[in-house]
Amino acid sequence: xxxxxxxxxxxxxxxxxxxxxxxxxxxxxxxxxxxxxxxxxxxxxxxxxxxxxxxxxxxxxxxxxxxxxxxxxxxxxxxxxxxxxxxxxxxxxxxxxxxxxxxxxxxxxxxxxxxxxxxxxxxxxxxxxxxxxxxxxxxxxxxxxxxxxxxxxxxxxxxxxxxxxxxxxxxxxxxxx
Amino acid sequence: xxxxxxxxxxxxxxxxxxxxxxxxxxxxxxxxxxxxxxxxxxxxxxxxxxxxxxxxxxxxxxxxxxxxxxxxxxxxxxxxxxxxxxxxxxxxxxxxxxxxxxxxxxxxxxxxxxxxxxxxxxxxxxxxxxxxxxxxxxxxxxxxxxxxxxxxxxxxxxxxxxxxxxxxxxxxxxxxxxxxxxxxxxxxxxxxxxxxxxxxxxxxxxxxxxxxxxxxxxxxxxxxxxxx
Numbered sequence: 001x002x003x004x005x006x007x008x009x010x011x012x013x014x015x016x017x018x019x020x021x022x023x024x025x026x027x028x029x030x031x032x033x034x035x036x037x038x039x040x041x042x043x044x045x046x047x048x049x050x051x052x053x054x055x056x057x058x059x060x061x062x063x064x065x066x067x068x069x070x071x072x073x074x075x076x077x078x079x080x081x082x083x084x085x086x087x088x089x090x091x092x093x094x095x096x097x098x099x100x101x102x103x104x105x106x107x108x109x110x111x112x113x114x115x116x117x118x119x120x121x122x123x124x125x126x127x128x129x130x131x132x133x134x135x136x137x138x139x140x141x142x143x144x145x146x147x148x149x150x151x152x153x154x155x156x157x158x159x160x161x162x163x164x165x166x167x168x169x170x171x172x173x174x175x176x177x
Numbered sequence: 178x179x180x181x182x183x184x185x186x187x188x189x190x191x192x193x194x195x196x197x198x199x200x201x202x203x204x205x206x207x208x209x210x211x212x213x214x215x216x217x218x219x220x221x222x223x224x225x226x227x228x229x230x231x232x233x234x235x236x237x238x239x240x241x242x243x244x245x246x247x248x249x250x251x252x253x254x255x256x257x258x259x260x261x262x263x264x265x266x267x268x269x270x271x272x273x274x275x276x277x278x279x280x281x282x283x284x285x286x287x288x289x290x291x292x293x294x295x296x297x298x299x300x301x302x303x304x305x306x307x308x309x310x311x312x313x314x315x316x317x318x319x320x321x322x323x324x325x326x327x328x329x330x331x332x333x334x335x336x337x338x339x340x341x342x343x344x345x346x347x348x349x350x351x352x353x354x355x356x357x358x359x360x361x362x363x364x365x366x367x368x369x370x371x372x373x374x375x376x377x378x379x380x381x382x383x384x385x386x387x388x389x390x391x392x393x394x395x396x397x398x399x400x401x402x403x404x405x
């Protein structure tokens with residue numbers, strides 16, 4: 001997706017143009033739905049949560065800086081937060097602040113990156129892969145992971161750091177900034 | 178926490194796996210708009226976003242697009258200039274009225290309160306949630322900013338005895354309600370309550386009726402509960 005497309009989409013969302021939501025859905029709805037399904041594992045619940053995520057974008061589009069933001073990544077963050085909140089009480093806090101998506105690499109969601117991330121995760125060690133899965137799909141705190149895995153908290157934190165470092169290196173500076 | 182201490186937690190915060198105390202400390206730090214840490218967290222958010230690429234793709238049912246579209250088309254098409262600003266003005270006016278009309282001893286002291294409220298209301302990081310329905314008992318809106326505090330605006334609030342007070346609580350993601358402050362309604366059953374200060378991991382806000390002086394934990398069923 002080009003920067004111009006992103007900017008135009010964000011501006012139309014701010015103008016409350018419903019077709020902009022349709023375009024956002026066509027570009028990212030399938031991926032956002034897949035993220036939610038992967039977390040809640042229930043299609044009916046996923047439909048409710050995806051609807052909720054789009055409504056949140058619709059109601060908060062005024063906070064977005066069209067010239068710097070990436071609506072797709074923002075939607076995905078909201079979708080994941082809604083899903084994790086469903087499986088455990090979860091406070092997204094500032095993680096849905098649109099400013100955190102300003103200047104985000106615009107092709108962060110392209111097919112090449114998807115291939116890279118899948119390969120990178122597949123090459124992680126078992127414990128590192130486990131903490132990535134517990135983090136991404138369950139939003140489990142590091143303390144919760146330590147309890148679940150029966151391992152010291154310090155070790156779990158080290159696995160998380162190492163795993164993420166590996167993913168960032170594989171994704172390259174364009175994402176790791 | 179300073180920048181060096183926070184730096185190692187960028188990704189755990191972005192993933193939402195930092196513990197509550199760490200998350201609260203990072204949120205407070207970010208609320209101060211530290212440019213280095215905002216960039217660091219944003220970069221970590223990009224990594225988390227990229228992780229969605231590992232998800233197995235599932236086709237949503239075709240009806241879901243129609244459902245999403247129908248939902249947004251049913252919401253009012255007012256511009257945000259017509260929605261958000263009046264709330265800020267309403268809050269400002271209400272606070273000003275409180276300052277002038279309710280308690281003489283607060284007349285000077287409420288100028289900072291007004292500034293604090295406007296600072297919360299106009300911060301992009303502020304979350305808000307409505308409660309109740311217009312014209313029905315106990316309706317209004319709550320604004321919450323992790324680094325700045327809470328603004329509660331209520332109407333049609335219940336009448337309470339002179340020896341009672343309203344108490345506002347933050348409900349964290351885990352753990353017991355945290356008492357935030359006490360307030361009373363005006364003669365027209367409205368109230369604007371501003372609490373300036375960091376709010377740790379608020380998942381919801383509730384209001385109860387408590388004995389004068391407040392309680393350490395709620396002693397009555399909340400008449401306002403709103404999830405953020």
